[in-house]
Structures are given as C-alpha cells and as structure tokens.
Amino acid sequence: MTTPPTATTVPFVGRESEVFRLGAAWGAATRGRPTLVVIAGEAGIGKTRVAAETVRLANDTGGTVLSARCQEAERSLLLQPVLEAIERHAAQLPPDVLRRLAGQRAAALAALVPHVGSVLGPVLTTPASRTVRRHLAQEAVTGFLHALAEHQPVLLVLDDLHNASDATVQLLRAVARSTGTRLLVVATVRTTEGAAVLEALADVANRLDLGPLPxxxxxxxxxxxxxxxxxxxxxxxxxxxxxxxxxxxxxxxxxxxxxxxxxxAALLGRLRRLGTDTERVLRAASVLGMTVDPATLARLVDLPLQQTATHCEAALSAGLLTAADGGYDFAHDLVREVVYATTPAPARAVHHLRAAELLDHRPEAMAAHAAAVGDWSRAARGWLRAGDEAARRLATADAEALLTQAGEAARRAGHAGLEARAETRLRKLRDSG
Ligand SMILES: Nc1ncnc2c1ncn2[C@@H]1O[C@H](COP(=O)(O)OP(=O)(O)OP(=O)(O)O)[C@@H](O)[C@H]1O
Ligand SMILES: [Mg+2]
Incomplete structure (x- = not known):
C-alpha cells in the first residue's frame, strides 16, 4: 500500500465493531495515549481496507497520516517502512518546519532519511559503537514522530507487517510502550505468515482479528x-x-x-480474455513481485517499453493491475500469487533466471530469484551482500538472519569458500555487539 486506498469502486460494508474499536483507539491516541493496533487475518480478508477506514477517520478529524507497506525481501533496509513513511511526509514539509521537527536528532535522521539529509545538508556525526548508533537511529525516528504529534495527532499505518524486519518490530514495541505521544500505529498482519510478528507484539498491541463478511x-x-x-x-x-x-x-x-x-477461476477467466501476449507479460510480472516496474518488466520479456506498457494498460483495464507511483502494482497480492502459481514451472524458471541478472543492484531480491531456480552459489552471494548491507545499517538481527541464509545456501551449493565467508561475517557481527 503506497497510499492507503481511501476510495475504491466497491463501497465499504460491515466491520462495524472493528471500526468502532479503531475509532476508540484513535480517540485515545488523540488524548496522548500512544496505541498500537494490529489487524490480523488471512490473505484477502480485508485488513488493508479496514486500515484505510482508519485513515479516513484520521483525515476527517485533523490527524496527520503517514503510511507505507512493508516490502518482501527488503530486510536489509533498516526500518524500511517507517523510514519510507517519514521520507514521503518529510518531502511535503517546508525546510524550516522539517529542520524544527528534526531538532537535536538531525544528524541521525539525516543519515536515515535521504530527503532530510538533502534539506539539512552535511551534518557532523561522532563515531559511536554499533549499539549506540542503533539506539540513536531508533530515537531519531521516535523523536521525529513525537515532534510531529505535538502539532497534530499522528496515524502511522504499516501494511503487511508480516514482511517487516526485526528492527521494525522492535521499533514498534518501543513506540507502543512510550507515553504522552498523540500517536496511533495501525499495522496489518497475515495470520498465516506473521506468527512470529504477532507473538513479538502480543504483549504491547491491541489485536483485531478479521473473519469473513456477514x-x-x-x-x-x-x-x-x-x-x-x-x-x-x-x-x-x-x-x-x-x-x-x-x-x-x-x-x-x-x-x-x-x-x-x-x-x-474468477482471475484466470479475465486473464485469458486479455489474449496470450498480455497473459505472457503478466505472468512474467508475477515473477518480479507485487510491484511492476515497466522498465524491468520490458527487459524481462524482451519487448520495447511502449509495448510492455500497452499490455500493462490492458491488465489495468481488466482490474488485474492498479496504477502506482511510476508503474503498476498487482491489484492484490493474491492476484499475483494465483497468476504465479498457475504459470508453468519452466516459464517461471526462465523469468527467475533473467530477473536474478536484472536485479543485481538489489541483492536480497536477486538472491530470492536465484534460490527459486536452485542457483545456490548466486543466492549465497546475494544474501552475503544483503547481510553486509543490513549490518552497515545496524539491523543486527536481520543481518544475522541474512548471513545465516547465505551460509545455508553456500552449503547447499557445496561452496566451502562462500560458507566460510558467511561464518566469518556472522562471527564479526556477534563480536561487534
Ligand atoms: N469491508 C469491506 N467492504 C468492501 N470491500 C472490502 C471490504 N473488505 C475488503 N474489501 C475488498 O476486498 C479486497 C481484499 O481486501 P484487502 O486488500 O483489504 O485484504 P487484506 O486482508 O489486506 O489482504 P492481504 O493479506 O493479501 O494484504 C479489496 O479489494 C478490498 O477493497
Ligand atoms: Mg492487505
């Protein structure tokens, strides 16, 4: 969810008690009691839509809304969704307001959020240990939210928290336990994939479980x-x-x-009616993920950009894709999953191989594509790079997970050199605290 869908063609129905509870949580937040509400349920059950209703409520009652979606395969980016939400909001603020909000945490914030960095210019940082720097990063984010909430109550919506890194989950724990900030955090979590996240937040979050519509x-x-x-x-x-x-x-x-x-059946009927050429392009897109970047997709299917865009437009008209910043998204994650799952394995493998080549600049995504076709050496190299990046960004637990994954992939590839490299990095990470 880049922008929460506040308006769609389908009217919002049911969910009266859930909306009531979210309204009460927003009311408590506006009175200075920070609250974390986790909306849980299976895929497609309506979590994002209920979160969007909270956005509507906050907008209607003078709140400031920040939102972002947790991306799959982006654990190496420390606090990815929260920083993305701040970045987007910061870009709309006049420089003097931003400078005031950043306050004493300007240096730490500038290092985390590119737009803040570009507005505030070079800031002096003093060398500090990994633990101290991690603490400063967390403080910079919570401090910024706190400063923002002094003007207007803030709603932070994090969609798909089951994809979030451990660092993000720990940040939410800290936010939920703080006091005096007019802040409501609403996060959506798939029950099937988010057991660990739900457990990690169980003692600090209000959980809202969604079932079918009546x-x-x-x-x-x-x-x-x-x-x-x-x-x-x-x-x-x-x-x-x-x-x-x-x-x-x-x-x-x-x-x-x-x-x-x-x-x-509902999805495939429509996909087939679009014709084999568009179907082929959309099936390739499903291998790339939820977000469809036309330029990458064009290279994946070996078509001119314009022609690829025409196919995307056809899929958009059929409601299989939606328009998003600079490209398209699948209309829904489950839409992508169905298209992917019904694509013959050999065609999928060809796309994964090519995607691994095209996404070399995104090591974690690259590694996932390589792993999907059993190229374990390449996957190990990707996860090693992603692990290093996470360590550089102080996301220690995520770096550990990525480096462990790199070690396992190296073992599967029978590549002793890579396995040793992963182990050395892990040891170094643990030693540096
Ligand atoms: N209460 C509702 N009234 C009308 N439409 C709804 C309602 N709840 C969900 N929908 C629609 O159903 C579809 C699926 O809902 P949504 O995207 O919110 O599911 P989700 O639980 O977030 O799924 P995922 O886990 O895959 O992210 C969307 O098109 C949404 O607009
Ligand atoms: Mg959703």
Missing part, C-alpha cells in the same frame, strides 16, 4: 454492483471472503458467464 454485508456488495439475483450464490460460493467477492463481481462485469467456482 451475509447481509455480502448481499449489499452484490446488490450495489447490480447482481442482486446472484446474491445467494455469491454468498455461498465465497463464504464471505471479501477478495473473492470483489473478484467475482469484476469477473461478472467483464463478461464472465456465471459466479466462478473459486478465486482462481
């Missing part, structure tokens, strides 16, 4: 889309799963011949 809410969605006569069938088939409902309605609108049997 039958009356489903009926309303289907009726408002103009398919009242199919309401019963959609209710039974989808079991109240919001994404399945939304994709069913899109499929019907795009000429589908009845209520599809599954989410997969």
């Amino acid at each position: 039958p009356a809410a489903v009926t309303r969605l289907v009726t408002e889309a103009g398919w009242a006569d199919l309401a019963g069938e959609v209710r039974d088939r989808t079991g109240g799963h919001p994404l399945f409902i939304v994709e069913t309605l899109r499929d019907l609108a795009a000429g589908g011949t009845g209520v599809p049997d599954s989410l997969e």
